[in-house]
Amino acid sequence: MPPESRRIARVLLDSPLPQLDRLFDYALPAQWGEVPLGVRVQVPLRTAGRVIDGYVVDIDTEDDADRALSEVESVVSTVPVLPERLHTLARRVADRAAGSASDVLRLVIPKRQVRVEKAWTADTPAETPDAEALVVAEETVGLYEGLGEVLDAGGRAAVEAIPQLVDGVQGWARLLAASAARMLAAGRSSIIVVPDSRDLDRLLAAIESLVPAGAVVRHDSRQSNPDRYRGFLRTLEDAACIVVGNRSAVYSPVVAGLVAIWDDGDPLLGEPLAPYVNARDAALLRQELEGSALLFAGHTRTTDVERLVVLGWLQDVRAARRVLPRVVLSTPQEMEQPTAQRMPSSAFLAARTAAAEGPVLVQVSRPGFSPSLVCAECRAPARCAHCGGPLGAKHRGAVPVCAWCGRAASAWSCPSCSSTKLRLASSGSERTADELGRAFPGVRVIVADSAHPVERVSAAPALVVATRGAEPIADGGYRAVVLLDGPRMLQAPDLRVAESCLRWWSNAAALAAPGAPIHLVGVNGAAARALATWNQAGHARLELESRAPLHMPPTTRVALVQGSASAVAGALAALNDLALPADAVLGPVPVESDDIPPRVRALVRFEYGAGARVATALRAAVVAEAVSGRRRKGRATKSTLSIRLDILEPEL
Template sequence: MSDIPEPEQPALLGLDDVPGPRKDAPKGRARSGRPGKAALGTTPVADELPVARVVLDLQPAHLDRPYDYLVPAPMADDARPGVRVRARFGPQEVAGYVVERRETSDHDGRLVPLKRVVSADPVLSEAVLRLARAVADRYAGTLADVLRLAVPPRHARVEKEVLAGLGADDAEDGPAAASDAGPGTDTVSGALPGAVSAWSAYLGGEAFCRHLLAGEAPRAVWTPLPGLAPPAGDGPAHVPHWAAAVAEAARATIAGGRRVLIVAPDARDVERVVTALGEAGVDDVVRLLADDGPAPRYRAFLRARHGLADVVVGTRAAMFAPVPDLGLVVLWGDGEDTLAEPHAPYPHARDVLALRSDLEGAAYLLASPGRTVQAQALLASGWAREIAAPRDVVRARAPRVRALTSVELAAEGPGAAARLPTAAWRAARDGLARGPVLVQVPRTGYLPVVACARCRTAARCAACHGPLGMTRPTAAPQCSWCGRLAGGWRCDECGDTRLRAVRVGSDRTAEELGRAFPGTTVRVSASSAPGGVLDRVGAQPALVVATPGAEPVADGGYAAALLLDAAVSTAGTGLATATEALHRWLAAAALVHPAHAGGQVLLVGDAAPTPTGALVRYDPAGLADRELTERRELDLPPAVRVAAVTGDRQAVDAVVARVGLAGPDTVLGPVELPDAEPRRGATLDPQVRAVLRVPLAQGAELAAQLRASLAVRSARREGGTVRVQVDPKEML
């Protein structure tokens, strides 16, 4: 037995049956209990708290736990909780974060020392660590996966610049206090009563701001009124009302001695909030956007971490921003797809910020032009309160809405069958006499989907079977999946070579409007447009064609809005199709003049009756409540918790079989996914999906059992691929 080498930190290898250190191990090598004064070799160990508990950046699920390391004496001052370190893990060197310093270790084997401290700046705050652990538990993920989302990669030059700008006390003692003033003291310019004026039209609006000022933590779901906020100076109104109201809520929070975190779907909404904050007198703001690049993002992250701003505004990545003394978290537009994280463990900003509100005792404000069923569930459970305007106020502020369905247009004659019916054309013409007119279309591009002109069979790519489209009138059909041209396309069903449009995009719509309104300026706001997505347009008459989410704000508001191809917006099969369509329509309608000023919105097409009626009534809350009631009757989320296990059939079966809650009543499937895109190097066997559905009370247990099953899978190195998503987007 004397020839057997002494094991070094066997827990790092994920082994539980490795024998402990030999009895004749050299002195100075730490075993269980308090480590010795010297580590391996001649490097001394820190005298105080010589053990560092470290979270390592490891992918396998069975290694998702902290590990103990010795702290060499030269690193004693720098290896503080929250700093980045490098440590040996088996044969490799792995990055990680120190999360705790301890006197002793529970590990039975010998501890190894840290390799080095990457930076002495504690970038992982205790609050963000707790949040990351809670998110990993909720979504059956690993802490390492969440920390990759929460903490951006280090940028040494930027870190040096930011730390150099801090005072010596700030750099050593951590974030500064949010404010020396106590709750109720107005530390921003202006009088506080004027700061809540935007909330006076809402039931409970001013009370919400008073709670913020008092340092309390109210939670609310808010449906803002449409329209723009009054201009701060002599210029035209260009800030949406919702952004101005959010800025005033932030102002009240800062006056109460705390800081604010605001998350929006895209950079355009972030800029609108920043503009509104500036007009409200709040200038100490940090923008945190992943699209800005590594250096600006890390600079904003460090400024937030060290308390150098009162407000942090950003896109999805900002939901983990390290904001000390957090008093209010705001989420705008929770129905937007960009707020759902596409990387494991696939958290949604709505749920992350709700967890953060609970963990840090911060107020929570969920705002959107529409209302998701998940937001309605927060109200139904009593976790949050509703902030909404009375119906008479909504009618006074909203534009007139008409639904131009086939029944409505039956008396119009041949013009009723046109994509732009005569009634819509007249509305656009009248609107152009007063200002710009917004035209919303569901698709970007020219002709994103085409079909056989004879038999109407959808045109597919011969290589990957993806849908074909056209980028311009004379272009050859092109696959939207693999990008291959299909110049010699022939229909597999009837042999015809002619194509017809199935879906019309923003570029083709702009071309059609240019012919229908000669001499009128036509502008396109879309990702595929030459000018990209526009943020703002002037008050001059113009036709502005935009895709959902890309509508620019018009100075003073739009005279009218045409919502074309309404049937396309409600043609999906997802559970949230109706609420998503209403969300897009209301977001466009909110930019139009009120009815008393001549503003009108025309919904063109035979969309589903339920969201159409909700738009005409301007009632997103009623639609969300109806949808939630139906889902409760059918045991669909958010009335239940669901998890989707997708991958190779054998791997999916193995993962589900180890879940104790999986049974005939809780497992749906597995079913094949024939339309899934093939994975590189994968077999020809189709992927399958199994759905686990349990009551809300068992949601945490389901996530824990799935996480444990994935840990067994990675420890056994089971073959195949598998992905687990708790509350997947397609089932919400």
């Protein structure tokens, strides 16, 4: 290196400030040896007068040694925690979501654990499934027509999981475990993303029977910091492995041969932190960059995935031999009978017959005894006289209690009709269990909800009353499934309510034993027909067709712009040169809050082809707003403007 030249490091700062979301040049001290790319460093930030953490993204040599540059303060660790592929993915995800790359990296790179790092060695030999496990994996993959070709060719597919239990393992878990084992045998890593810890435990149980324990890396928020960092270091090694975890596992730095997501319609896969990217969108971007195989598996089909199937971007993969659940819809005549109440006679008789042989699942919409009370005379909602909050009862005959302030309403009277009588407006899991316990004397009743988590029940006769998503697995499957509160679920004021209900019902139906009846109570219409015919993809396509004329997601992308009136106006003005349709912007409208200055928000609807230009313009507006007010009274201030792309529920 000529004497007048010097080495420089281009560093990505670990900062949430949007104006710092770029690479900064720092001089490397001449006495330092080789500095690996991707290592953690500490560098001075002159504008703030402090030292900040960062990652070395690139090292170069420059001839202009007179340029004023600060030097890197220190190398925190020699472990390259930010390989080039991870930085590229984080940058691509952040650009699409108008966010910062450091916000994405914060989701996947754990805090450094010195003891774990010192004990770690990157010479772990690759572990592959044995011959017997490979036979099982090939047989499972072979149940799905064309799936093997998708895995081998790095294709993309939407897979309809077989709704069955085999030896206590759900069909979807066997499918993903077998696909990952197949990849591992070929020396390639896999990433499998599931919504919650229950799904994660069930998937791990399926994987354990096929692959060695040392080849599985768990990525879970329940882990301790040392365990999480130990698993992250394992993903930096060259040896193939299977990464299983929740939404942020999609960014794992392995060289992935397969990325699979289970139940992509679950809202838990949406990241609640900036830049608010759904794991489904991150997986699509990753597959585009790396060319890995991509699977979206589920018992049902989201409109987001169906749109890609319609476009030909995803291949529709289903079982070669479909064995569909036996779904029974309650007739209008049954529901009109005075004795029907919540459960019509056909569902009641099916539950009674099945309960003599084994467990019966009863799905309800809400936990607790009675979430709400109404006036017995005029049906007006019962409200607290002190704060106006809703009144509820914890058990039959209990004094009503306000859900907001906790005050008892022992002397309540209706402000509309002066009645002093209350009526239960709805039944939660505990009240339903109480009612069924009296209707089924001698049968054990089990409540499974957020307050009473149950993972598995035996094959002994029982009534299992579970809220949606909390249904335990039954040994041998449920002898009958009764889906209550369907009309109440469908009344939620959400754009995707029918899609969500169909997902809840389908996942519960998949827990039934072969040939067991599944009764959907009180629901007719497109969602009920889709469940009865097990044609969830067809329902998703109808939903797409109905949303297209209204320009609602996912037929178009929608961005939420929120902040002070001047900041939002500036962001919307930045879109003027993009030639968006006249009705692209909805709002701004005031936001109910105590913020000063008052906040407003607006929606921006745009086609997918304009996504890059819209994201760039909105991101520039965020940076401009942050820079314009970055110093007040000598302290850095937080920008009042926030941008969120690809929102699922566009409402002002």
